Amino acid sequence: MDDLFGNNYPxxxxxxxxxxxxxxxxxxxxxxxxxxxxxxxxxxGYRVMVQFGRKRILTGIVAKVHQKAPEAYQAKxxxxxxxxxxxxxxxxxxxxxWLASYYCCHLGEVMNAALPSGLKLSTESKIQMHPDFDLxxxxxxxxxxxxxxxxxxxxxxxxxxxxxxxxxxxxxxxxLIKSLLAKKxxxxxxxxxxxxxxxxxxxxxxAQEYITASDKLNELxxxxxxxVKQENVLLKYLxxxxxxxxxELNKQGLAKKILTDxxxxxxSIDTLIKNKVLESFKVKISRFDPINxxxxxxxxxxxxxxxxxxxxxxxxxxxxxxxxGITGSGKTEIYIKLIMEVLESGSQVLLLLxxxxxxxxxxxxxxxxxxxxxGIFHSKYSDNERVEVWQGVIxxxxxxxxxxxxxLFLPFDSLGLVIVDEExxxxxxxxxxxxxxxARDAAIMMAYLHQAKTVLGTATPAFETFSNVQNDKYGxxxxxxxxxxxxxxxxxxADILKDKKKNLLKLDFTRLLREKIQEALNNQEQVLIxxxxxxxxxxISCDECGWIPECEHCDVSLTYHQFQEELRCHYCGxxxxxxxxxxxxxxxxxxxxxxxxxxxxENLSLLFPEARILRMDLDTTRSKYGYQKIxxxxxxxxxxxxxxxxxxxxxxxxxxxxxxxxxxxxxxxFYPDFRSGERAFQQITQVAGRAGRRNKTGNVIIQTRxxxxxxxxxxxxxxxxxxxxxxxGERKQFYYPPFVKNIKIxxxxxxxxxxxxxxxxxKNLLSDIEGRKIILGPEKALxxxxxxxxxxxxxxxxxxxxxxxxxxxxxxxxxxxxxxSDKRFRSVRFLxxxxxx
DNA sequence: AGCACGCCGACT
DNA sequence: GTCGGCGTGCTC
Numbered sequence: 001m002d003d004l005f006g007n008n009y010p011x012x013x014x015x016x017x018x019x020x021x022x023x024x025x026x027x028x029x030x031x032x033x034x035x036x037x038x039x040x041x042x043x044x045g046y047r048v049m050v051q052f053g054r055k056r057i058l059t060g061i062v063a064k065v066h067q068k069a070p071e072a073y074q075a076k077x078x079x080x081x082x083x084x085x086x087x088x089x090x091x092x093x094x095x096x097x098w099l100a101s102y103y104c105c106h107l108g109e110v111m112n113a114a115l116p117s118g119l120k121l122s123t124e125s126k127i128q129m130h131p132d133f134d135l136x137x138x139x140x141x142x143x144x145x146x147x148x149x150x151x152x153x154x155x156x157x158x159x160x161x162x163x164x165x166x167x168x169x170x171x172x173x174x175x176l177i178k179s180l181l182a183k184k185x186x187x188x189x190x191x192x193x194x195x196x197x198x199x200x201x202x203x204x205x206x207a208q209e210y211i212t213a214s215d216k217l218n219e220l221x222x223x224x225x226x227x228v229k230q231e232n233v234l235l236k237y238l239x240x241x242x243x244x245x246x247x248e249l250n251k252q253g254l255a256k257k258i259l260t261d262x263x264x265x266x267x268s269i270d271t272l273i274k275n276k277v278l279e280s281f282k283v284k285i286s287r288f289d290p291i292n293x294x295x296x297x298x299x300x301x302x303x304x305x306x307x308x309x310x311x312x313x314x315x316x317x318x319x320x321x322x323x324x325g326i327t328g329s330g331k332t333e334i335y336i337k338l339i340m341e342v343l344e345s346g347s348q349v350l351l352l353l354x355x356x357x358x359x360x361x362x363x364x365x366x367x368x369x370x371x372x373x374x375g376i377f378h379s380k381y382s383d384n385e386r387v388e389v390w391q392g393v394i395x396x397x398x399x400x401x402x403x404x405x406x407x408l409f410l411p412f413d414s415l416g417l418v419i420v421d422e423e424x425x426x427x428x429x430x431x432x433x434x435x436x437x438x439a440r441d442a443a444i445m446m447a448y449l450h451q452a453k454t455v456l457g458t459a460t461p462a463f464e465t466f467s468n469v470q471n472d473k474y475g476x477x478x479x480x481x482x483x484x485x486x487x488x489x490x491x492x493x494a495d496i497l498k499d500k501k502k503n504l505l506k507l508d509f510t511r512l513l514r515e516k517i518q519e520a521l522n523n524q525e526q527v528l529i530x531x532x533x534x535x536x537x538x539x540i541s542c543d544e545c546g547w548i549p550e551c552e553h554c555d556v557s558l559t560y561h562q563f564q565e566e567l568r569c570h571y572c573g574x575x576x577x578x579x580x581x582x583x584x585x586x587x588x589x590x591x592x593x594x595x596x597x598x599x600x601x602e603n604l605s606l607l608f609p610e611a612r613i614l615r616m617d618l619d620t621t622r623s624k625y626g627y628q629k630i631x632x633x634x635x636x637x638x639x640x641x642x643x644x645x646x647x648x649x650x651x652x653x654x655x656x657x658x659x660x661x662x663x664x665x666x667x668x669x670f671y672p673d674f675r676s677g678e679r680a681f682q683q684i685t686q687v688a689g690r691a692g693r694r695n696k697t698g699n700v701i702i703q704t705r706x707x708x709x710x711x712x713x714x715x716x717x718x719x720x721x722x723x724x725x726x727x728x729g730e731r732k733q734f735y736y737p738p739f740v741k742n743i744k745i746x747x748x749x750x751x752x753x754x755x756x757x758x759x760x761x762x763k764n765l766l767s768d769i770e771g772r773k774i775i776l777g778p779e780k781a782l783x784x785x786x787x788x789x790x791x792x793x794x795x796x797x798x799x800x801x802x803x804x805x806x807x808x809x810x811x812x813x814x815x816x817x818x819x820x821s822d823k824r825f826r827s828v829r830f831l832x833x834x835x836x837x
Numbered sequence: 838a839g840c841a842c843g844c845c846g847a848c849t
Numbered sequence: 850g851t852c853g854g855c856g857t858g859c860t861c
Contacts, residue, residue: 025838030861053860
């Protein structure tokens with residue numbers, strides 16, 4: 001059996017095979033044979049290069065090594081083993097397999113999400129002139145364009161397609177390459193390129209002879225007397241690297257940059273190198289700056305001590321504990337204590353945080369305690385930085401990781417504790433691309449695989465979590481006092497309609513909210529204004545006929561962004577100019593309707609011209625350190641009012657905030673989703689928690705058109721249990737989670753009718769599956785078209801038994817692949833979302 | 838997903 | 850005539 005490179009492996013004494021996970025959307029792993037030269041080294045978690053199909057070369061991960069030859073086909077041989085040690089461990093492979101089966105996706109998709117792209121080697125086609133080819137005397141006639149390519153290749157050893165394209169910009173390059181290949185004028189081959197590159201530091205040190213014989217050094221100084229600049233370099237070097245006290249120090253050398261920063265001239269350093277006084281060398285260094293530990297002992301208050309003991313006590317009988325602590329109750333110290341304990345026992349710890357919370361002082365706080373042993377894993381890290389964290393976990397440099405949901409995929413081998421902070425956060429659920437996993441649930445599974453403990457921390461538990469407490473699956477610890485006995489904020493409901501009638505509503509602000517803002521400003525206190533909608537106005541409309549500009553590709557109105565003076569689609573990013581005239585009736589009476597953060601910011605500056613106002617939403621935090629800059633600015637006290645979307649509900653801990661205003665609570669409350677109540681409770685409670693700390697009681701003002709809503713009483717009294725009891729009644733009655741398991745299937749196609757028929761047929765197939773279930777739909781999605789694809793949704797409610805779920809999912813996956821083999825539905829996309837949000 | 842093979846329209 | 854469109858079938 002020949003492979004792409006014409007290698008022909010002999011049958012080995014031991015026939016060894018490996019099941020390989022490949023980054024392709026096909027359910028299975030693929031079995032390759034293991035050549036004799038790598039049989040002793042290969043194992044689970046190594047990266048390999050394999051030929052997949054006729055031409056493609058892929059990097060895969062070994063999932064299993066065995067001796068069972070496949071019967072149905074002849075296995076190809078692995079082309080290359082890429083690592084000296086496994087880059088993924090066996091527990092991770094188990095974890096991947098669980099994710100793929102629970103969330104109904106392919107192993108390859110999990111692998112894609114799990115491996116930092118710096119570890120995903122890619123191959124690149126390289127082109128070189130055929131060694132037997134003679135440009136002056138070709139076997140076949142060449143046309144002008146072919147000659148251009150050959151001349152370019154003559155000068156270079158090898159080139160990739162891109163390089164060739166820039167050098168010889170002809171069209172149909174690929175065609176020409178093909179014909180040249182046929183004429184045996186060139187060779188095309190695949191080469192692997194490693195993406196990760198370590199950070200290199202250029203250093204200098206004294207040549208060895210000056211170290212071994214110290215009088216040499218004195219001679220040297222005599223020799224360069226008068227050459228002030230060179231002398232300066234040497235003196236600076238000896239000052240930083242005191243070799244007289246410890247001659248070994250010279251080996252480490254000194255970064256060239258330190259010398260130049262200290263005012264040494266680069267050219268005199270070079271001269272010294274040239275004269276063999278100094279030698280230059282390169283070392284790999286970390287991309288992360290060293291951190292100093294600040295040895296402040298962690299002191300727990302009595303309440304915290306009690307909670308900490310309670311958690312430990314719950315761990316005796318339960319592996320997962322919900323730490324239900326109101327905002328400001330001081331969960332962080334408990335985390336720190338738990339983490340320290342586990343680290344001392346030699347196990348690893350993972351602390352998951354929602355994205356935004358990672359940029360705050362919590363991280364720097366933990367850094368001061370754990371220093372360089374703690375690795376941070378952001379979503380905004382570069383590929384190289386991610387690879388360094390990954391390698392740091394393998395090497396043991398980091399035994400504690402604090403990170404976003406994707407840090408679950410780091411190569412832990414002995415976790416002792418996983419903490420999921422703000423466990424109720426919807427952003428823990430990944431929606432696109434697959435795997436569509438919930439980081440909290442996946443974390444619990446991962447902890448189970450490691451026989452580790454899990455702590456879920458929040459002020460407002462997700463119903464799924466709290467019901468597991470009620471069912472006695474999770475342990476429960478409550479902290480209901482604010483740290484240092486700070487008081488809870490005072491809530492006020494402001495009736496929007498009432499104020500409107502009395503003409504007291506000005507630019508979206510009720511009289512009460514305006515007065516309280518003024519009061520805060522007078523007292524030099526800070527204000528947070530929450531409006532969960534970005535842009536200037538959710539839409540614009542013609543006053544004469546009611547026409548509303550809509551997105552060309554999606555079924556939504558365009559949001560007006562005043563700052564950029566454009567209309568924008570929040571679903572596909574489509575942008576359009578603001579129309580001067582109505583496209584329907586030609587009237588020029590076009591007005592903006594509703595308010596997003598941009599308009600709220602503008603309104604505030606009209607109402608409070610003296611106030612310094614900042615806005616925090618997706619549009620102002622797009623850059624790498626966007627959040628941080630705004631948070632720092634706000635923290636510095638140079639800002640009076642911060643307007644923002646849900647971003648401001650977490651991670652902000654500023655003592656000077658005394659007032660929180662919610663511009664439109666109804667918008668959260670009346671969102672068409674069974675979780676809207678739960679979400680409103682969480683969001684309002686969270687944002688309210690930002691008001692008032694330490695010695696000052698804060699105020700929270702909720703503007704609503706329906707102040708009679710029961711939920712407000714429950715939020716105001718902080719009565720989570722009562723709210724939970726009420727809502728659960730409804731959930732039970734209408735078969736909503738956590739009483740059932742939900743699966744959502746989105747059927748997408750560019751043709752409305754095709755999408756519709758495909759989804760109807762799928763529903764029929766699903767209905768035939770045995771077992772208790774309710775299937776709703778297909779129904780046009782809330783937003784019926786996104787990016788020119790029509791969307792239909794099917795909702796499935798399953799009973800909670802694990803076995804029934806596993807069976808249903810298997811049948812469902814089969815039904816979908818059956819449908820996709822129907823040629824009418826070949827281009828229909830079926831997207832399965834287990835436990836959707 | 839990608840990539841090859843295979844069978845029909847508008848062009849050097 | 851051919852190039853190249855994308856329908857369909859397969860990948861260890």
